[in-house]
Every structure is written in C-alpha cells, then in structure tokens.
Amino acid sequence: MARWEPGARERLVVAAVDLFTEQGYDDTTVAQIAERAGVTKSTFFRHFPDKRELLVAGQETLSRLLAEGIAESPADATPLQAVAEGLRRVSGAMGPVNREIAPRLKAAVAASVELQERAALKAMSLAAAMTTALIARGVPDATAAVAGELGSLAFSRGFAAWSEGDREDDLADYALPALDELLAAAAAL
Amino acid sequence: MARWEPGARERLVVAAVDLFTEQGYDDTTVAQIAERAGVTKSTFFRHFPDKRELLVAGQETLSRLLAEGIAESPADATPLQAVAEGLRRVSGAMGPVNREIAPRLKAAVAASVELQERAALKAMSLAAAMTTALIARGVPDATAAVAGELGSLAFSRGFAAWSEGDREDDLADYALPALDELLAAAAAL
Numbered sequence: 001m002a003r004w005e006p007g008a009r010e011r012l013v014v015a016a017v018d019l020f021t022e023q024g025y026d027d028t029t030v031a032q033i034a035e036r037a038g039v040t041k042s043t044f045f046r047h048f049p050d051k052r053e054l055l056v057a058g059q060e061t062l063s064r065l066l067a068e069g070i071a072e073s074p075a076d077a078t079p080l081q082a083v084a085e086g087l088r089r090v091s092g093a094m095g096p097v098n099r100e101i102a103p104r105l106k107a108a109v110a111a112s113v114e115l116q117e118r119a120a121l122k123a124m125s126l127a128a129a130m131t132t133a134l135i136a137r138g139v140p141d142a143t144a145a146v147a148g149e150l151g152s153l154a155f156s157r158g159f160a161a162w163s164e165g166d167r168e169d170d171l172a173d174y175a176l177p178a179l180d181e182l183l184a185a186a187a188a189l
Numbered sequence: 190m191a192r193w194e195p196g197a198r199e200r201l202v203v204a205a206v207d208l209f210t211e212q213g214y215d216d217t218t219v220a221q222i223a224e225r226a227g228v229t230k231s232t233f234f235r236h237f238p239d240k241r242e243l244l245v246a247g248q249e250t251l252s253r254l255l256a257e258g259i260a261e262s263p264a265d266a267t268p269l270q271a272v273a274e275g276l277r278r279v280s281g282a283m284g285p286v287n288r289e290i291a292p293r294l295k296a297a298v299a300a301s302v303e304l305q306e307r308a309a310l311k312a313m314s315l316a317a318a319m320t321t322a323l324i325a326r327g328v329p330d331a332t333a334a335v336a337g338e339l340g341s342l343a344f345s346r347g348f349a350a351w352s353e354g355d356r357e358d359d360l361a362d363y364a365l366p367a368l369d370e371l372l373a374a375a376a377a378l
C-alpha cells in the first residue's frame with residue numbers, strides 16, 4: 001500500500017500536467033484528464049472550472065497564505081519581516097506533489113502562450129496580494145509596492161531552486177535566503 | 190484641417206478602445222473596429238494579428254526601447270542610471286494618443302479577464318526586458334532582477350500619473366521621480 005495516497009484534486013493536477021507534457025495543452029481535454037486521474041468529469045468540475053484554471057488554482061491559495069502571514073506578523077515587524085512570515089506560511093503548504101510536478105508544469109507553461117498569460121496574471125496577483133496586505137498594516141504605498149515585488153521575486157527564485165533540488169528541505173530554506181539576497185541587491189543599487 | 194492626423198494604426202487603436210468601452214471587449218469584432226477606423230479588415234490584419242494583440246502591441250515597442258536605452262547607457266552608468274535611460278527612451282515614444290486613450294484602455298482591461306492576462310504577461314515582459322539588458326551589461330543576476338522590477342514599477346506608476354494629468358509634460362517627468370521614490374523605499378527596507 002502506498003505510503004502517500006493523493007486525493008482526487010492532486011491526482012487531477014498530476015494527470016493534467018502529465019498529459020500537457022505528453023501531448024500538449026491544446027490537445028488535452030477535460031475528459032482525458034479525468035480518465036487518467038481515475039475520476040469522473042463531474043468530479044473534475046467540482047474542483048476546477050476548466051483545464052486552464054487547474055494549473056494555477058494553487059496560486060489563489062498562495063496569495064491568501066502570503067497575505068495572512070503578513071497580516072498576522074507582530075505589529076513591530078518590518079515590512080520585509082512580514083513578507084518573510086508570508087513566505088514561511090506558503091512554504092508550509094508546499095508538499096511533495098508541488099515539488100514533483102514543478103518541472104513538468106514549467107515545461108507545459110513554456111509551451112503555451114495561453115498558460116503563460118494566465119501564469120503572468122497570477123504572479124502579479126502574488127505581488128499585489130503582498131502589497132495590499134502591507135498597505136493594510138500602514139506601510140507607505142511605494143514601500144509596500146517594492147516589498148511586494150521583492151517578495152514575489154523571492155518566491156519565484158526560491159521555488160525554482162527548491163523544485164530543482166532533491167532533498168527533503170522546505171521551500172522556505174530557499175525563499176528566505178533569496179529574499180535576503182534581493183534585499184542586499186536593492187540596498188546596493 | 191486637423192493639425193494632427195493619426196495614421197491607420199493609431200486610428201485602429203483609438204477605434205478599438207472606444208468600441209471596447211462602449212460595448213465591451215467580447216462583443217467587439219475586427220470588422221467593427223476597421224469600420225469605425227475607416228479602413229478595411231485587411232488593413233487591420235496588416236497591423237495586428239487579432240483584436241487582443243492590438244491593445245498591447247505597443248508594449249513590444251516599449252520593451253525594445255527600454256532594453257536599447259539600457260544597452261546604450263555609458264559603460265560607467267549604475268544599473269539604476271541605465272534603467273532611467275531606458276525610461277527616458279520610452280518617454281520619447283509616448284505621444285498624445287497614448288495619453289488620450291489611457292483611461293479608456295484601463296477601463297477596457299479592468300472589464301476583461303482575457304485582457305488582464307494579456308496585460309500581465311506584457312508587464313512581466315517589460316521587467317524581463319530590463320533585467321536581461323542589465324545582465325548583458327554584466328550586472329549580477331539578483332541586482333538586475335531587482336532593478337528590472339523597480340523600473341517596471343516606475344514605468345507603471347509614472348504612466349498612471351502622467352495619463353491622469355492634462356499638461357504637456359513628458360512621461361519621464363513622472364517615471365523618473367517614481368524611480369527615485371521606489372529606490373528610496375527599497376533602501377529603507
């Protein structure tokens with residue numbers, strides 16, 4: 001018996017990414033994804049409105065976790081400390097499935113302009129979620145915008161490094177050093 | 190006789206943005222845009238592959254101008270000075286049409302997820318174009334990424350302020366102070 005048994009949602013994501021990689025995004029149907037995952041089409045639609053949303057649905061959760069981590073940081077935390085708390089919160093939600101499918105997901109996105117557009121909007125949403133959460137803490141507008149962008153860059157650079165590794169460490173072990181590196185780079189500009 | 194007679198390309202952009210605002214993006218056809226602009230459909234397709242591309246075609250020019258300004262900066266320019274030169278270069282290409290249609294364009298994008306996705310990808314392209322141009326100058330990776338993001342933020346914040354004004358000043362008069370403000374915010378993080 002498998003030590004780790006993913007649920008329907010995770011199996012749908014893995015099946016979809018595999019099919020996108022094997023036969024391309026455009027030629028993959030919802031029916032094929034459901035079949036590969038061993039579920040019905042209606043189960044698919046209980047989890048995702050369409051095949052494109054499937055690929056990025058996780059990013060709405062990311063935005064929420066980033067914003068929550070920032071909102072719940074100690075009142076005396078600096079903007080960057082609050083962003084770091086958001087990154088820690090997100091890191092806790094990133095499991096082996098996220099890591100395993102990351103390279104295949106990257107290849108599927110690279111091959112589809114439609115997916116690139118969707119991914120770009122969601123990446124901007126991450127930065128915007130952090131910026132908004134910082135402004136709600138009373139951080140000035142321009143400072144919040146810069147901290148949100150640095151947080152988004154730290155997430156994407158940390159995620160890229162984490163998903164290429166093969167150890168059992170956390171995303172935070174990559175995203176937090178990335179944030180420090182970006183902050184040092186910003187200070188030296 | 191009009192003092193300023195826009196060409197077919199500019200008339201197509203103005204007609205499209207007006208129609209998107211009046212009747213929505215989804216309900217506007219290429220034929221309607223061409224008719225409003227007083228040109229044939231084939232003239233439309235000589236300028237743009239589809240109605241969506243029309244809205245953001247200018248951003249490819251922006252990316253090119255930003256990258257050229259950075260590439261042609263003096264060898265001893267700092268990364269931020271190079272980014273400022275890119276912003277100056279872009280500013281020179283922004284005329285009254287850009288300014289006039291900006292509020293309507295913003296409304297059309299706000300009302301369409303498809304346009305938001307397209308716009309997001311192009312905004313990321315601006316940051317990526319600056320980052321790539323800086324790396325080509327030997328700027329370290331993380332520094333180039335931060336400078337590219339600050340440049341992109343400065344462009345969008347500067348553009349928003351410029352397009353809301355009604356004076357005859359340049360985009361650079363808003364984008365360069367925005368860059369200074371963002372740099373100061375970054376230094377204070």
